[in-house]
């Protein structure tokens with residue numbers, strides 16, 4: 204580690220009696236990439252929020268270059284060179300690239316007038332530091348998530364950042380975009396910036412980390428040069444146990460399809476998609492972000508009406524015109540964006556879980572059976588291993604990964620027969636992933652049909668007995684259990700996902716009940 208730039212001493216914080224961090228001591232070196240690892244709810248984001256002045260610690264201090272940082276608000280941290288890029292990026296979508304990059308700098312400098320030329324100069328300079336070109340006058344809303352992220356990095360640099368915190372920056376990026384981002388992070392480090400990088404994707408951590416600090420239950424439990432760890436030892440330090448993902452094998456022998464999708468198309472989203480889903484199937488829908496997977500899932504949940512094609516449930520032609528309709532047919536969807544679509548943030552865990560099954564909780568008196576509601580929420584919290592067991596906690600106070608557990612749990616509570624999970628383990632730690640995979644396997648083994656949307660080859664291989672690869676709205680290829688079992692399949696799938704254009708379609712028979720590819 205180079206000279207230490209930031210030092211945290213004895214940092215502790217608690218929220219209403221719950222200790223989120225206790226006696227954290229750590230330092231960050233000049234020009235170093237430090238990865239913060241830890242299970243969901245271990246305190247990583249809370250640490251970032253203290254250092255950046257969002258939270259005041261109950262005790263302890265943060266100093267930069269030996270000077271104490273004022274812990275009462277973000278100003279002190281910003282002046283000392285701390286910048287944070289949160290997952291939602293906090294950009295102004297309706298403003299241009301140049302305006303977004305320069306706005307903080309101009310406000311910080313006390314500019315009262317909007318000077319367009321100065322804005323453009325600042326933005327161009329900062330983008331050059333990141334090493335990318337973006338159209339300065341383009342509205343940010345039109346950019347890809349990856350390019351929005353570059354805008355956020357350029358904005359951070361414009362504030363003379365010396366330490367850049369990135370909290371799960373790769374969750375919404377494609378494989379190639381992740382590679383570009385990691386390259387940029389390494390270049391910024393080479394120019395002397397200190398970077399604190401938080402990710403649950405251990406391959407990313409090992410691709411860039413100089414040092415890895417591990418939190419568990421609010422305590423620092425490890426501080427290692429990255430080369431002293433590998434994925435297995437890091438997982439062990441994070442969870443205190445050996446983590447491995449069991450593979451799923453379909454047992455039910457009822458071949459009648461629960462769901463048949465035949466020639467489904469929606470202009471601009473997906474085209475001519477066909478597949479069957481049987482009891483006990485876990486069908487993987489994979490491909491890059493933007494492949495049409497999410498749009499297809501939304502159509503199956505009544506939120507994105509197809510233009511043509513057919514959906515059959517239990518052999519009967521069905522039109523799914525609304526989520527209520529879909530739920531009536533036993534379909535559940537864990538959406539891609541848990542914050543916007545999956546949860547009522549200000550509501551308690553209890554209310555979020557019961558919101559999905561409220562009809563079954565209303566008794567003859569037309570009142571909600573509060574006892575049953577409480578029992579259901581408690582069971583969900585236990586089964587999903589949510590770290591906060593107080594069911595009256597607002598879900599917005601849970602860590603990101605624990606929020607995702609509540610979303611999955613509240614849909615399981617509906618006991619669906621067709622369960623669609625869009626990117627179910629984004630932001631989930633490796634130990635919790637294992638638990639969620641076990642739950643998905645058990646649900647499928649009990650006879651429901653599951654669709655898992657994911658671009659992680661490891662996730663697809665651990666969970667699925669069939670896979671559809673989508674690219675630009677069409678099914679590019681499909682694989683059955685025999686393919687999935689082949690030892691080289693993980694690498695093969697990773698190559699197809701990262702470069703679908705180069706993949707030559709070699710299976711032409713559709714995976715329908717009449718096809719031979721029914722593994």
Ligand SMILES: Nc1ncnc2c1ncn2[C@@H]1O[C@H](COP(=O)(O)OP(=O)(O)OP(=O)(O)O)[C@@H](O)[C@H]1O
Pocket residue numbers: 218221222223241242243244245246247248249250590591600601602603604605630
């Ligand atoms: N504003 C808050 N009010 C109450 N509890 C909170 C608040 N913010 C965080 N916590 C609690 O502090 C603990 C640490 O949460 P934090 O978000 O720091 O975890 P994390 O390591 O970033 O997890 P993840 O990987 O899931 O994002 C959790 O138990 C969380 O519920």
